[in-house]
Amino acid sequence: MFTFILKRLGQSVLVMAVVSAISFSLFNFVGDPVNNMVGQDATREQRLEIRDALGLDDPITTQYARFMGNALQGEFGLSYRIKQPVDELILARLPATLELVFVSALIALVIGIGLGVYTGIRRKSWVSRTILSTSLIGVSLPTFIIGISLIYIFAVWLRWLPSSGRSGTVELGWWKTSFLTIDGWRSIILPAITLSLFQLTLILRLVRAEMLEVMRTDFIKFARARGLSERAINFTHALRNTLVPVITIIGLNIGGLIAFSVITETVFQWPGTGLMFIQAVDFVDVPIMAAYLVFVALLFVAINLVVDILYMFVDPRIRLGD
Amino acid sequence: MRFSRVSGVSAIALTAALAVAAPASAENVLRWTSQGDALTLDPHSQNEGPTNAMNGQMYESLVTRDADLALQPELAESWTAADDGWTFNLRKGVKFHNGEDFTAEDVVFSFQRAKEEASDFKEQAKSVSAVEIIDDHTVRLITDGPNPILPNQLTGILMMDSGWAEANNVVKPQDFKAKEESFAARNTNGTGPFKLISRAPDELTVLEANGDWWGKGKFPGNIDKIEYRPIANAATRVASLLSGEVDFVLDPPLQDLKRIESADGLKVSTVAQIRSIFFGMDQGVDELRSSDVKGKNPFKDAKVREAFNLAIDKAAIQRVVMEGLSFPTAMITPPGVLGNTPELDESYGFDVEKAKALMVEAGYPDGFSIQLDCPNNRYNNDEKICQAAVAMLAKIGVKVKLDAIPKAQHFPKIQNRTSDFYMLGWGVPTLDSHYVFSYLLEGEGSWNATGYNNAKVNEITKAITTQTDIPKRTAMIDEAWQIIKADMPYVPIHHQVIAWGMADGFDIPIASDDSLRPRFAVKK
Numbered sequence: 127m128f129t130f131i132l133k134r135l136g137q138s139v140l141v142m143a144v145v146s147a148i149s150f151s152l153f154n155f156v157g158d159p160v161n162n163m164v165g166q167d168a169t170r171e172q173r174l175e176i177r178d179a180l181g182l183d184d185p186i187t188t189q190y191a192r193f194m195g196n197a198l199q200g201e202f203g204l205s206y207r208i209k210q211p212v213d214e215l216i217l218a219r220l221p222a223t224l225e226l227v228f229v230s231a232l233i234a235l236v237i238g239i240g241l242g243v244y245t246g247i248r249r250k251s252w253v254s255r256t257i258l259s260t261s262l263i264g265v266s267l268p269t270f271i272i273g274i275s276l277i278y279i280f281a282v283w284l285r286w287l288p289s290s291g292r293s294g295t296v297e298l299g300w301w302k303t304s305f306l307t308i309d310g311w312r313s314i315i316l317p318a319i320t321l322s323l324f325q326l327t328l329i330l331r332l333v334r335a336e337m338l339e340v341m342r343t344d345f346i347k348f349a350r351a352r353g354l355s356e357r358a359i360n361f362t363h364a365l366r367n368t369l370v371p372v373i374t375i376i377g378l379n380i381g382g383l384i385a386f387s388v389i390t391e392t393v394f395q396w397p398g399t400g401l402m403f404i405q406a407v408d409f410v411d412v413p414i415m416a417a418y419l420v421f422v423a424l425l426f427v428a429i430n431l432v433v434d435i436l437y438m439f440v441d442p443r444i445r446l447g448d
Numbered sequence: 449m450r451f452s453r454v455s456g457v458s459a460i461a462l463t464a465a466l467a468v469a470a471p472a473s474a475e476n477v478l479r480w481t482s483q484g485d486a487l488t489l490d491p492h493s494q495n496e497g498p499t500n501a502m503n504g505q506m507y508e509s510l511v512t513r514d515a516d517l518a519l520q521p522e523l524a525e526s527w528t529a530a531d532d533g534w535t536f537n538l539r540k541g542v543k544f545h546n547g548e549d550f551t552a553e554d555v556v557f558s559f560q561r562a563k564e565e566a567s568d569f570k571e572q573a574k575s576v577s578a579v580e581i582i583d584d585h586t587v588r589l590i591t592d593g594p595n596p597i598l599p600n601q602l603t604g605i606l607m608m609d610s611g612w613a614e615a616n617n618v619v620k621p622q623d624f625k626a627k628e629e630s631f632a633a634r635n636t637n638g639t640g641p642f643k644l645i646s647r648a649p650d651e652l653t654v655l656e657a658n659g660d661w662w663g664k665g666k667f668p669g670n671i672d673k674i675e676y677r678p679i680a681n682a683a684t685r686v687a688s689l690l691s692g693e694v695d696f697v698l699d700p701p702l703q704d705l706k707r708i709e710s711a712d713g714l715k716v717s718t719v720a721q722i723r724s725i726f727f728g729m730d731q732g733v734d735e736l737r738s739s740d741v742k743g744k745n746p747f748k749d750a751k752v753r754e755a756f757n758l759a760i761d762k763a764a765i766q767r768v769v770m771e772g773l774s775f776p777t778a779m780i781t782p783p784g785v786l787g788n789t790p791e792l793d794e795s796y797g798f799d800v801e802k803a804k805a806l807m808v809e810a811g812y813p814d815g816f817s818i819q820l821d822c823p824n825n826r827y828n829n830d831e832k833i834c835q836a837a838v839a840m841l842a843k844i845g846v847k848v849k850l851d852a853i854p855k856a857q858h859f860p861k862i863q864n865r866t867s868d869f870y871m872l873g874w875g876v877p878t879l880d881s882h883y884v885f886s887y888l889l890e891g892e893g894s895w896n897a898t899g900y901n902n903a904k905v906n907e908i909t910k911a912i913t914t915q916t917d918i919p920k921r922t923a924m925i926d927e928a929w930q931i932i933k934a935d936m937p938y939v940p941i942h943h944q945v946i947a948w949g950m951a952d953g954f955d956i957p958i959a960s961d962d963s964l965r966p967r968f969a970v971k972k
Contacts, residue, residue: 157856161863165495167571167887170894173863208487208649209622210629274683281691289688290679292651395679397650405484405650405680408825410856 134434138427145423146197150190150416158182159206159410180206193416203413207406212417216399221301222292223391223398227383229314230322235376238326242333243365249338257330264327269386273320273393280316288313290395317394321387325379332375336368377433381426475672476971478954480964481685482698485650485678490632491606492561493621495568497962498678500604501698505655505674505966506545507606507638510536510555511599515957515965517722517784517879519599523550523607523639527599529916533576533590534598540585542662544609545636545643552581557610557619559589566623572604572877596916600878612637641667641967642674652677667967674966689714689949696956698964700949702773702828708949717958718773721946723875725827726780727760727820727837727939728862729753732899736868738819738849741812747868751810753936757796758803759844760837762941769832774942778933780874780888782943784960787881787925792933803844815845821870822850823858828944834871865897873944877961881925885909889932900937904928 160176177183181192196203202212241261245254263272281289294309295302304310340346341364349359388400395401399418406414486502487494510524524536542550562573575595580588591598613619613632622630636644641663642655655674677694679685682701689697690711700708700716709716730736731747739746746752762776778796781788807815822834831852838848848869861867872895876883887893890909891901908928915921946962955970 155857157854157858158860159856161856161859165568165571166895167495168568168894169571170863204629209493209633274687277684277687281693282687285691289691289693290681290684291677393681393684395650395677395681395684397648401650401680408854408856 130438131435134431138431141427142420142423146194146416146420147190149419149423150193151186153410153412153415154186156407156412156415157410159412162409163206197417197420202417205406205411205414207409207411207414212413215402215414216417216421217300219397219399219402221303222396223384223387223400225304226314226317226321226387226391226396226398227380229318230320230325231376231380231383233318233322234325234329237322238329239333239365239372242330242368243337243360245330246334246337246341246364247360249334258334261327261330264323269320269324269389270393272323273317273390276316276320277393287316289316290393292395292397317390317396320393321383321390325376325383328375328379329372332372333365333368336371337364340364340367374433377429381422381429384425385422476670477673477675478671478696478966478969478971479675479677479694480696480698481677481679481688481694483678483680483682483685485676486653488622488630488633489636489644489647490618490621490630491608491638492564492567492569493630493633495572495604501963502653502676503606503636503638504640504963505642506636506640506644507608508640509603509606510538511602513603513959513961515959515968517960519603523555529594529596529598531594533588534595535582535586535588538585538587539662542639543660544612544639545658546609546612548609548611548637550607550609550639551584552587554607554610555579555587556581557613558605558607561608561613561619561621562605564620566621568621569605572601575601593914594916595913596918596921597878597880597882600880604877607639609637641669645673650678663967669967669969670971671966671969686949689951692951695951695954696964697949698962700947702771702945702947705773705947705949713952714949715952716947716949717956718945718947719958719960720775720782720784721875721944721962722782722784722877722879722960723827723873723944724777724780724782725774725830725833725871725873725941725944727756727941728867728870728872728898729756729937729939730865730868730897730899731937732865732901733868736818737866738817738868740817746810746812746816749810750936751806752812753939754796755803755806755810755844756841756846757936757939758799758806759846760840760939760941761798762795763798764840765833765836766942769829769836770942770945773828773945773947775945776942777940779929780938780940781876781881781884782960785876785879785881785884786922787884787929789926789929792926792929796936800843807844807846812845815847817847817849818869819849819851819867821858821861821867822852823855823871824852826855826858827871827873830871830873833941862895862897865899867897870897875961881929882909882912885912885928889928889937898937900935902931902935905931 160173163176164172181189205212205215241257245257248254277289280287291313292304293313294307295304296306304314346359346364349363387398388403391398391400392404402414403418482498484498486499487496488499489503491503491507508522510522512520512522514520523539523542525539527534527536538552544550556579559573559576559579561567562569575591575598576589577592578590580590582588616631618630618632622633634647641658641661643658645654645656647653653676657672679688685697686700686704688694689708705716708714729747731745733745735743736745766772766774766776776795777793779788779793807813820834820838822831824831834850834852838850841848862870862872874884874888886909887895889896889900890906905928908924912921912924915924946958948958950956953972955972957968959965
């Protein structure tokens with residue numbers, strides 16, 4: 127077992143190294159940061175000087191080695207755009223993203239499982255059919271369109287919710303939270319729904335399919351024969367047996383939510399890491415892009431590692447086969 | 449009685465808690481938005497639109513421009529030219545936000561700081577070689593030789609308090625190699641009409657009117673508080689204006705103007721911008737990089753350049769691509785800049801037949817192929833203009849391959865002079881043709897990727913930096929533009945238009961430099 131974990135850890139380090147190397151080599155194609163760092167009236171010599179000082183003319187392998195060397199010492203440099211330490215910037219923005227992801231995961235879970243169970247049990251009712259066909263919106267419409275539509279309905283037309291931004295935050299130490307004020311909740315709700323729709327649809331359909339499967343099995347028939355109430359059968363016996371694959375998918379998708387909050391955050395001007403990343407790409411702010419991509423890779427690798435280890439406990443065959 | 453009093457208090461508390469979004473009625477609050485947030489509050493660190501817009505509300509310069517872009521006294525009350533510099537009489541009784549007096553020493557310090565290696569304003573401050581204190585409220589800005597347009601070059605150089613800078617260790621602007629953020633990036637101490645109250649980058653910056661401002665009562669503005677929230681996404685930005693969450697949008701996308709105008713309680717104002725859009729043609733190299741013409745450069749032939757100018761229908765671009773929001777031109781600098789005249793600005797016209805004939809005369813009856821480099825996130829409808837040009841040039845046989853890419857990749861092609869044919873836009877902060885000549889037309893100009901190198905134009909560019917006889921100088925500028933109009937190193941397309949969207953309850957004078965001037969903003 128110990129060797130299994132060690133092996134997985136070794137693989138994770140390898141994945142991290144490859145991901146960071148690939149993302150780093152891509153920066154060569156994003157453009158020239160110097161152009162954004164100086165005004166249009168800077169001379170050619172001044173531009174060359176900055177390129178030289180930043181080491182932008184070094185071969186990409188040298189730049190990568192330098193980046194990794196610094197990163198291993200916890201040194202991610204200063205943002206080209208706002209000239210603040212990158213690790214501080216990411217830490218300051220992380221609460222906004224994590225809270226957004228938390229709320230959207232919650233929405234996706236509660237509504238997704240609820241509707242999944244319902245449509246799984248009442249599979250012929252017109253309500254189920256309507257839910258299933260409208261849920262297609264969640265997977266087929268781009269996040270951008272969903273976000274803008276919600277803004278126009280709830281902020282411009284009904285004027286119930288703010289169109290963008292993150293107001294009503296309260297500081298708890300270095301962590302800024304939206305959860306303690308009405309205003310905070312009002313601003314998080316639209317972006318959270320936008321971000322959750324895709325996952326919600328996924329969970330809904332997964333739970334429904336699993337429910338249909340489970341409902342056909344013998345133990346449900348026996349449970350019915352024993353005279354258990356429908357409620358007990360549906361929620362204690364059937365649902366519990368559908369949850370194993372659902373939890374796996376959710377675990378993997380939390381990483382996805384963080385990584386893909388980029389578009390939602392841009393549409394709603396949500397001041398999280400995703401918005402910061404988009405602005406960094408626009409500006410060719412290499413230190414931020416590099417650190418952010420390494421951070422996202424680390425997140426995925428960590429989640430995968432945890433899932434792998436959990437599997438080992440859940441399913442002894444994986445351990446034995448090793 | 450006791451009961452009702454308690455419930456009365458809690459009712460007030462409840463109303464207060466619920467009314468978080470509603471501003472206090474006695475205050476005139478201007479809530480506004482635009483695409484980007486200031487990168488820093490350091491007045492010399494970044495010479496960039498949103499940063500200058502933010503800092504210009506808290507800091508001031510010696511000389512400024514009003515909404516009509518006329519030069520106006522700000523921290524200097526008057527100025528006079530001499531052979532080796534200019535004397536500025538400083539405004540008396542001006543205080544920084546921390547209560548310190550503004551004196552000649554601060555001017556000396558601010559110029560020194562703006563000239564530092566890490567300053568992004570060193571090019572603008574370059575013409576001032578030294579600052580001499582005559583008395584507490586008089587300074588002499590020494591220049592290398594006479595400089596007729598020095599006041600024009602100073603409107604971007606903001607004044608800082610030397611004592612505050614020393615106390616907070618921000619005597620130099622922040623260096624990009626530094627390890628830590630500078631104190632001046634988040635803290636301000638200017639003399640301007642507004643003071644910083646709070647700031648959360650990319651979220652909200654709140655400014656409050658400075659009660660001790662020297663200009664109090666001298667300007668029509670009546671804004672007590674400014675709330676700025678940047679919104680990166682254009683559709684969201686417009687939505688926040690439509691929903692009444694902001695009163696003013698600096699940069700609504702052109703295609704949304706009709707919708708803003710038709711909304712209740714909102715209006716749009718437009719004005720010609722100090723920015724022209726044009727195509728550059730590389731006539732300097734011996735062989736174009738992307739063309740099928742080998743061994744020679746078709747752009748070296750003036751007939752080809754003229755054919756390009758005649759084949760691109762600028763009026764159609766204005767009508768179809770820009771929905772009327774542009775001014776077609778034959779100049780690469782707009783009205784408002786010294787040197788632009790109505791005669792020079794008159795378009796070359798649109799004549800496909802003549803263009804075809806010119807191509808035949810030049811020896812390219814079947815045209816040739818070339819790549820057009822174009823940004824896709826910099827100017828109004830930049831990529832669409834290029835697409836239109838591709839179709840128009842096809843009519844004279846020129847097969848254009850369009851490469852529309854983000855500005856961060858596009859601009860290096862121009863700076864490194866590796867583009868054959870490219871789009872560029874140019875704004876002129878000094879409102880003087882010298883700024884256009886020295887960057888775009890002088891042989892060595894850092895943004896002149898056309899290879900255009902005309903001895904007379906180069907000579908005039910140099911001469912007008914020191915020519916103090918204004919009529920003579922203006923005549924020289926005109927002469928250079930006549931040569932350029934005949935030589936056609938560029939294909940001028942149009943001057944851009946600025947559009948602002950705002951609530952009916954506000955009167956905010958629009959300006960060609962796209963700057964918000966809150967001291968003139970009135971809430972009705």
